[in-house]
Amino acid sequence: MESYPEKVEAALAWLKERVPDRPLAAIVLGSGLGSLAERLEDPMPIPFGEIPHWPVSTAPGHAARLVFGRLAGRRVVVQQGRVHYYEGFSMREVTFSARVYGAWKIPYYIPTNASGGIHHGLRTGDIVLVHDHINLLGTNPLIGPNREEWGPRFPDLVSAYDPELQLLAEEAARENGILLKRGTYVAFTGPSFETPAEIRMARTLGADLVGMSTVPEVIVARHMGMRVCALSCVANPAAGMTGQSLTHQEVLDEMEKSSASLLRLVEGLIRKLEEDRA
Ligand code: HPA
Numbered sequence: 001m002e003s004y005p006e007k008v009e010a011a012l013a014w015l016k017e018r019v020p021d022r023p024l025a026a027i028v029l030g031s032g033l034g035s036l037a038e039r040l041e042d043p044m045p046i047p048f049g050e051i052p053h054w055p056v057s058t059a060p061g062h063a064a065r066l067v068f069g070r071l072a073g074r075r076v077v078v079q080q081g082r083v084h085y086y087e088g089f090s091m092r093e094v095t096f097s098a099r100v101y102g103a104w105k106i107p108y109y110i111p112t113n114a115s116g117g118i119h120h121g122l123r124t125g126d127i128v129l130v131h132d133h134i135n136l137l138g139t140n141p142l143i144g145p146n147r148e149e150w151g152p153r154f155p156d157l158v159s160a161y162d163p164e165l166q167l168l169a170e171e172a173a174r175e176n177g178i179l180l181k182r183g184t185y186v187a188f189t190g191p192s193f194e195t196p197a198e199i200r201m202a203r204t205l206g207a208d209l210v211g212m213s214t215v216p217e218v219i220v221a222r223h224m225g226m227r228v229c230a231l232s233c234v235a236n237p238a239a240g241m242t243g244q245s246l247t248h249q250e251v252l253d254e255m256e257k258s259s260a261s262l263l264r265l266v267e268g269l270i271r272k273l274e275e276d277r278a
Helices: 004-018 034-039 096-103 165-174 197-207 217-221 248-278
Strands: 025-029 041-047 065-071 075-078 108-117 127-135 180-187 209-211 230-237
Touching: 004 096, 025 034, 025 248, 034 075, 034 096, 034 248, 041 108, 065 248, 075 248, 096 108, 108 217, 108 248, 127 165, 127 217, 127 248, 165 180, 165 248, 180 217, 180 230, 197 248, 209 217, 209 230, 230 248
Parallel strands: 025 075, 025 108, 108 230, 127 180, 180 209
Antiparallel strands: 041 065, 065 075, 108 209, 127 230
């Protein structure tokens, strides 16, 4: 049986054989946001199922593939779909892809997600730059022996959401006429949506957005030294904020409507990354 680091190395070696050039950024597309992959030039799709040890999602609204290609002239890998803790995957499986990108030394990690809006100032369709998080998953992907080659035992999360990338994202938003709000994301495990009492609690704790992803992979991305810029799209008011009940279909429908501006923003940000690097 291969160890976890061996599995990460095997997946990476398999990818490098097919894609010799390291991407500048790994972009993870959340529920209903898959259409960015269609904007890539010279796209090269690879189904997750073909990559050794890569976990395959069961959630509706998620394609299950990597697409390598160029966006704004820069080499990127777009991950369409992710696996979630609520599907029964372990934290290590949930963060497998982030480990592979980190081991490849991809400099930038850009997760996107759909969220519920907790802050009263947020509206369905708003795009939010995540500037901090609260981990209410009850676990942490770094629990277990630490692999020093990957990162420190006690990684710092003070600037987990890279301040410089936040400025670039805000600049890209301004240039594209996109209103970009800022907020703190709280992760619950799901798969049930939250109760109204849980949402009131989360608001009291300082959360603006709620979702069921992103936090574990950001912790791992930071552990491996990638620079993170996370973007969220508000799919619904969080539980109890309207008289309505919540459905996954509503989330997908809203993402469909908002995906165009989120994707323009991601493209604008990617365009700035090489400038940032040059
Ligand atoms: N709660 C949790 N996750 C979500 C929500 C929500 O209201 N909307 C989209 N993802």
